[in-house]
Amino acid sequence: MKPVAHALLRAALALVPTLVISNAATFYVTVAGLGGEPDYEQRFASQAQEIDKLLHASSGDAKVTTLYGPQATKANVQNALAQVARDAKPNDAFVLMLIGHGSFDGYDYKINLPGPDLSGVELGASLDRIACTRQLVVNMTSASGGSRASLEKASRVVITATKSGNEKNATVFARFWVEALRDPAADIDKNEVVSALEAFIYAETKTAQFYETQKRLATEHPILEDTGQGDGERKPSPENGEGLKAAQFALLRIGATQVAANTPEKKALLEKRDSLEEQIDKLKYEKAAMPADEYKKQLQNLLIELAKTQAELDK
Amino acid sequence: MSANRTAGLLTALLGGLMALPLAAQTPALQTLDECRGLRHHGKLAEAQTCFGRLTASSNPYLRAEGLWGIERYQEANDQFRDLIKQNPKNADYRVRWGHLFMERFNDQEANGLFEEAIKIDKENGQAYLGIAEIESEGFSKHAVEAAQKAADLDPKLFEAHEQLAYLALEDNDEDTAAKQADQALAISGEALDAMAIHAAIDFLHDKNDSPWPDRILKVNPAYGEAYSTAGHFYVINRRYEEGIRAYRKALELNPRLWEARMQLGLNLMRLGEDTEARQQLEECYNAKYQSSETVNSLRLLDKYKDFNTYKTPTTILRLHKKEADLLRPYFESEMERAIATYEKKYQMKLTGPVQVEVYPDHEDFAVRTMGMPGLGALGVTFGAVVAMDSPSGRPPGSFHWASTMWHELSHVYVLQATNNRVPRWFTEGLAVYEETAVAPDWGDRLDPEVIHAIQHKLLLPVAELDRGFIRPSYPSQVIVSYFQGGKICSYIAEKWGYSKLLDMVHSFAKLESTPDVFQKDLGISTTDFDKQFLAWLDAQTKVTTDHFDEWRDKLKIMVANERAKEYDDVIRIGNAIRDWYPDYVEPGSVYELMADAYTAKGDKDSARKQLEKYSEVGGRDPKLVEQLATLEEQAGEPKKAAAALDRLNYIYPEDQELHKRLGDLWLAQNNVPGAIREYQALLALKPLDQATSHYRLAQALRMANRLDQARDEVLLALEAAPGFKPAQKLLLEIAK
16 A cells, blocks of 8 residues: 555545535446356356445445346346436436456457457447436456546546556456455545545555565556546546546445434534534645644644534434 | 686687788787786786787787787677687687686676587587586586586696686585695696685685795785685685685785675675775776676665664664564564574674664565575575565565574574684574474475485485585585484484584584584584484484375375365365375465365364464465464454464564454453554555554554553544544543
């Protein structure tokens, strides 16, 4: 784990004091493509199944479609996306997760599926029909970097397991993405929601550590792009302009996140909490320009006040 | 070796000059002979002038030699290339060109040219000698064969006998070395390197009144090479300070001996004298002596800015900045524990602090040790300086860093106790013995190569065991020799008592030979000792050596059964064969297969017992040890779980999950200092979940009543995640 990742997360989250947790629905489509070999077939399917299980456990009313094995055909994938296009509203969120082998011929990307493959251009066209103004595509296949150009859009966060279409070896990113959905440690800011940025940082870090520990040359370099243009970044940060939308994108709830206040007293406490959180974020930005003791004193006071407020809220 | 070697080739090269007009040829030959003669007699300036004159010769070979003589290497190389084109069947030109390549750090090209020369002329002794010189640099047994071949082919080739003497002395075979040197001198009374061998033998025996330096200097008052030779033998006998003094003396006689200056730099570096080491190596570099060792070592010195150094009165620890926070507590405490233990065992205190340097990049460690990458070692000791791999530099589970460090620290004591006068087999054997004396699961296991050596009676007599370390005759002989040395010390400790090992240390310090020391301290000849020792070792290893082939065949069947999910068969065979070879804890061991089979059958208790045995015997795969810890926890044995995980701190401490789990276990067992260390280690690894990590540390610090530090940690947790409720709660409690 690189310290810069924390700095960027804090920075990104500071720009968005409250993560968007609304009552709008989130639609999830997960596809595990053709394995080619029994080992891969089993691995891809089990990863898709685990994502499915985690999503259902996270929210009973999550709208989840999971396709793997013989079901993961091009037609079925396109039908699932068409169904989301019919059901989802603009304020809903949409998440597409792709697992498997991909290929890139220098022009277009394809995910390997039973029967005809699905190209990046075809995928992009299907996604464009979905009205959701918040979309996340996590393409975890080999050569997935080749799909980025077809998928980029201003309203869409695009994560790929590889930097380009030329990184063609089977990836391990999917394994750590699934782990991010399962491991509470991925919730870096402890707000009981794993954002797309948090999951990316988790999976990217673990992927890098995997190659480092195994003393192997890394054959995949995950990338996040959420501005709708450019090549994306491995280390999204305010400096490079990537990561802001991903930080706002609630991928998975992992606790009983408080989303509404039902009494005037609690409403007042919530407002106080939000105000304290904003003050803390502001203070953190001023840290470099302050004497260390003064910063610590102010931070402690604010944090104690915040802790007391939260304790009142939890009563 | 030296330039006087070239003299013998001159006659042979006559053939190549026969095409010249006689009038032009003879004076030119005399001039080359004269140049070499001047150099041989130490008239270096005159020799340079003489070689300079040769560069104007109309004969391309003489031009090449002239250019080489005045150190215009590139032009000399071009001349040789042209010469070979014009004389493709001339073996001698290739030999000379090969020597030029050797001098300019390109052994590969040199070897190719020597091989080509042999293809042209099968009886070219000089070519075999060239190969012997190259092979000797890698301490290969082929060096001796090639040198002997050269001597056999050319009875007048005194340099071949000099080379054989050199190789014999490297093997600590002084009698052969002296005889070969005498043979060289019988052929040429001015064989300077033969005299240097005699001088080196005297120096190694602390004979400061050796007559040989005077004899050498009478022939060549600038022959610093003699002291370089002595430096080499001091160094390979771990007498680094004396080696450095010898190289300094060599440079006093001839400041342009760049090889000697480089060796001076490398050995200064080995003893931690980095400032002067850099100065000497830069001088070499600036003089275009840019050997791989010089360049690599200078690059490594540049990297030291990325290291932190921590000092106590008894220790100096150099760690890479990126892992210093993680490793420092573990390394410092083990250094202190080892020093306390060895002070008692060896009944002595070191005269100064011991320095341990830890390299996360194995190739940096290799350069630190040899000046070159590609070293197959884990740690090396130079006097009171230990250089070693970091656990991060090796695949997880393949390296027990603490065992390696204790091994090397044993050398520090033994080297100091003997003033570096100890045979390699003994100091290595004692260090191996000390590893397993710390804990039975430390040190190395009986591996298949050693079993093969025992089965095929490949162990060396103890009086010759050094040869197994220095010039192995089969690929695994170094490993086998370490094992044998360790077992010899175990046997001595068991039969005569540990105190006899200490007596031997003191006897070796007096430069007594291995046979003399055995006779004096153990009252036994080495021949009789070998018989008794082998009988003892055979009894110890009999079950394994008798059943090894069958064990291997059945293990293959177990693997197949495991793949076929025939778990009952895996368990049945495993129970039958596991204890035939209990030391086998490599991937796919019987323990692992049986634990997997029991787990698949839902028998966690039996799986746990297999992994307990695996760990006890020395199994080091972090995944299996972590699995054992989980099974121990599930069996209600949290102390055993913690002990299992704590073992991993000495094997692969780079694992966040390890520190998190061990911290939690120790905190629950009220081992608060242990928990604090583990949580600090976790934070040193920069976990993604900073908030939880700081929070855990805050909890432990609070239990230790270190409230200010606990508050700081909880603030760090909340700074990362202001809404983290457990940390909020702890902050309020501390703030009260």
